[in-house]
Amino acid sequence: MTNSVPEFSAYTECFLITGSNTTEAHPLVASHVMEGLERGAKLIVVDPREVQIGRLAHLYLRPRPGTDVAWLNGLMNVIITEGLADEEFVANRTEGYEELKQVVLEYTPEQVEEITSIPADDLRKAARMYASHKPAAILYAMGITQHSTGTDNVKSCANLAMLTGNMGIPGGGVNPLRGQNNVQGACDLGGLPNVYPGYQKVTLPEMKEKFEKAWGVTGLSDKVGLQVTQMIHGACDGSVRALYVMAENPLVSDPDINHARHCLEQLDFLVVQDIFLSETARLADVVLPGTSYLEKEGTFTGTDRRIQRVRKVIEPVGDSRADWEIICQLGQRMGASGFDFASPKEVMEEIARLTPIYGGVSYERLEPENEGFLQWPVTAPDHPGTPFLHKGKFSRGRGKFHAIHFKEAAELPDEEYPFILTTGRLMFHFHTGTMTRRTEKLHQEVPEAYVEIHPADAARIGLDGQKRVRVSSRRGEIELAVRVTEYIKPGVVFIPFHFAEAAANALTHAALDPSSGIPEYKVCAVRVEPVSS
Amino acid sequence: MEYKNVLTTCVYCGSGCGLYVQVLDGEIVGVLPVKEHPISRGKLCIKGWNATDFATHPDRLTTPLIRDGDDFRAATWDEALTLVAERLLAIRDEFGPDSIGVLTSAKCTNEENYLLQKLTRAVLKTNSVDHCARL
Numbered sequence: 002m003t004n005s006v007p008e009f010s011a012y013t014e015c016f017l018i019t020g021s022n023t024t025e026a027h028p029l030v031a032s033h034v035m036e037g038l039e040r041g042a043k044l045i046v047v048d049p050r051e052v053q054i055g056r057l058a059h060l061y062l063r064p065r066p067g068t069d070v071a072w073l074n075g076l077m078n079v080i081i082t083e084g085l086a087d088e089e090f091v092a093n094r095t096e097g098y099e100e101l102k103q104v105v106l107e108y109t110p111e112q113v114e115e116i117t118s119i120p121a122d123d124l125r126k127a128a129r130m131y132a133s134h135k136p137a138a139i140l141y142a143m144g145i146t147q148h149s150t151g152t153d154n155v156k157s158c159a160n161l162a163m164l165t166g167n168m169g170i171p172g173g174g175v176n177p178l179r180g181q182n183n184v185q186g187a188c189d190l191g192g193l194p195n196v197y198p199g200y201q202k203v204t205l206p207e208m209k210e211k212f213e214k215a216w217g218v219t220g221l222s223d224k225v226g227l228q229v230t231q232m233i234h235g236a237c238d239g240s241v242r243a244l245y246v247m248a249e250n251p252l253v254s255d256p257d258i259n260h261a262r263h264c265l266e267q268l269d270f271l272v273v274q275d276i277f278l279s280e281t282a283r284l285a286d287v288v289l290p291g292t293s294y295l296e297k298e299g300t301f302t303g304t305d306r307r308i309q310r311v312r313k314v315i316e317p318v319g320d321s322r323a324d325w326e327i328i329c330q331l332g333q334r335m336g337a338s339g340f341d342f343a344s345p346k347e348v349m350e351e352i353a354r355l356t357p358i359y360g361g362v363s364y365e366r367l368e369p370e371n372e373g374f375l376q377w378p379v380t381a382p383d384h385p386g387t388p389f390l391h392k393g394k395f396s397r398g399r400g401k402f403h404a405i406h407f408k409e410a411a412e413l414p415d416e417e418y419p420f421i422l423t424t425g426r427l428m429f430h431f432h433t434g435t436m437t438r439r440t441e442k443l444h445q446e447v448p449e450a451y452v453e454i455h456p457a458d459a460a461r462i463g464l465d466g467q468k469r470v471r472v473s474s475r476r477g478e479i480e481l482a483v484r485v486t487e488y489i490k491p492g493v494v495f496i497p498f499h500f501a502e503a504a505a506n507a508l509t510h511a512a513l514d515p516s517s518g519i520p521e522y523k524v525c526a527v528r529v530e531p532v533s534s
Numbered sequence: 535m536e537y538k539n540v541l542t543t544c545v546y547c548g549s550g551c552g553l554y555v556q557v558l559d560g561e562i563v564g565v566l567p568v569k570e571h572p573i574s575r576g577k578l579c580i581k582g583w584n585a586t587d588f589a590t591h592p593d594r595l596t597t598p599l600i601r602d603g604d605d606f607r608a609a610t611w612d613e614a615l616t617l618v619a620e621r622l623l624a625i626r627d628e629f630g631p632d633s634i635g636v637l638t639s640a641k642c643t644n645e646e647n648y649l650l651q652k653l654t655r656a657v658l659k660t661n662s663v664d665h666c667a668r669l
Contacts, residue, residue, distance in 0.1 A: 028579035179548030181640035191651040192638035226661030232635035248639035290595035299643025303550020319596020334619035348645035436588040
């Protein structure tokens with residue numbers, strides 16, 4: 002996030018929420034939005050599903066899934082043609098405006114209505130509302146990123162925020178709500194194939210030299226490594242022989258899991274370090290029992306770049322070991338130096354030395370009697386941290402507008418597969434369900450998978466009161482319960498992806514965004530048929 | 535009787551809510567919200583209120599496992615760690631560093647993510663390290 006969650010309750014005058022089921026997936030972030038609304042802020046929700054927070058919206062737009070660039074360009078079209086842009090910000094802080102203008106002028110509200118099915122007048126109202134209330138914050142989640150055009154979608158959000166001068170001010174910005182407790186930290190600390198910790202590029206000679214010196218090794222690779230989906234494909238074609246998986250479950254979370262399973266079965270050696278025998282662990286050659294967050298010390302970094310402590314509550318269950326200890330012991334067995342840490346606190350000291358954006362982080366500062374949390378960049382022990390980014394200037398200098406045209410999703414509905422499938426989460430479950438489905442109070446709320454379908458579509462497929470359906474795509478099929486609801490747009494069906502036995506990802510399409518490598522979970526074509534019980 | 539409240543950070547979504555875990559004689563007995571926390575402000579969602587039960591579920595893995603045909607057999611840490619270290623180094627040497635892929639974790643700590651990418655880069659000598667941020 003460019004900004005901080007508490008700014009939503011304190012400063013934001015207009016929220017644009019898109020592709021985020023905020024109240025279910027990030028309930029306490031939603032509480033800050035609701036407090037902002039009580040203060041009088043405006044709310045625009047753009048989502049093909051009528052998510053709960055849409056019921057509080059002053060304007061609620063329902064685009065056809067996969068048309069985000071079109072409606073975002075449409076908003077900018079209205080803002081530019083009606084003179085609502087922040088001309089001073091555009092002139093002083095940005096570049097590429099003329100190119101952007103040329104492209105978005107093609108996206109008139111009427112043309113956008115044709116692509117997205119959002120009524121032209123609603124789009125005009127939304128543009129005026131967003132542009133005339135400042136600060137305005139854009140909030141999004143995987144509904145924006147999980148498309149083959151995800152990077153275009155994100156850049157379009159940034160275009161909109163810059164066009165209206167909503168960058169570098171409290172309460173504004175472009176704010177992706179991160180879906181995992183430490184997905185921000187895993188990225189920050191170099192769990193990515195192109196960067197060392199702190200987003201320092203592996204291809205830069207000075208970075209290779211810096212880390213070789215710091216780690217006391219030679220021969221660090223200066224070649225960008227494989228992304229997760231590429232590793233899975235590599236397993237299939239034999240270029241990847243071994244995979245080490247720490248606390249992830251790609252056999253439920255990856256797209257087109259039937260294919261992914263086939264690929265993992267080709268590996269010479271699969272190691273899974275986890276707390277449960279997950280679907281992925283069942284295929285492993287060796288399973289190493291790690292511990293939960295309750296059995297170790299450490300830190301997590303939240304969605305607003307907030308670094309906070311994790312503290313040990315109980316001893317490791319059985320003969321399990323904290324994951325940091327397992328990696329250190331493995332490093333030592335491989336004969337490597339630099340893995341003899343006595344505690345995670347010592348690891349953080351090394352992180353701070355090598356990672357400029359974490360340079361001022363220490364466990365002492367994270368104690369509640371001191372600051373309690375730090376928001377990066379926090380570059381030195383006396384640096385206070387950064388609640389919002391891009392104040393005064395962008396990290397690259399001027400903010401760059403990207404002129405982007407709308408592109409259709411990779412797979413569109415047709416006669417054989419007439420519905421668009423979109424996937425997501427529920428309030429009571431988390432990701433692949435390994436934790437929440439083992440928590441009785443959560444599991445009993447929604448014990449089984451289901452698909453949401455609009456009443457008109459239910460009639461069209463002849464559901465006729467049947468309780469179960471078969472949903473199939475070009476990649477697989479699943480059988481599950483059906484819920485008929487007007488909260489879903491006609492022509493679209495929704496399946497939560499928490500349930501391995503009726504895995505939505507048996508159906509999804511492995512088309513990837515070319516630059517982020519994110520799969521298109523939010524759009525694929527499916528068929529829905531009643532199953533007699 | 536020994537009772538304490540341990541301040542920690544929720545393990546579910548990325549909001550970063552604070553919570554106290556209540557511990558009585560080494561056993562978790564409940565969860566309390568943190569009034570002064572800047573995100574959660576004395577509240578929790580239903581997942582946060584129930585963010586501990588899974589940890590002590592009977593399905594927890596309690597010992598290393600090594601494949602034995604279609605099934606697994608229990609192993610000691612010594613045996614399992616040695617096997618993993620030897621096999622990974624052998625595969626690196628035979629097929630090259632880029633024949634190994636590593637997935638770090640959005641559920642694990644910063645320190646653990648740092649250590650695993652360090653092991654991947656400094657020891658296995660490949661940048662093929664990623665995690666499920668994209669998924």
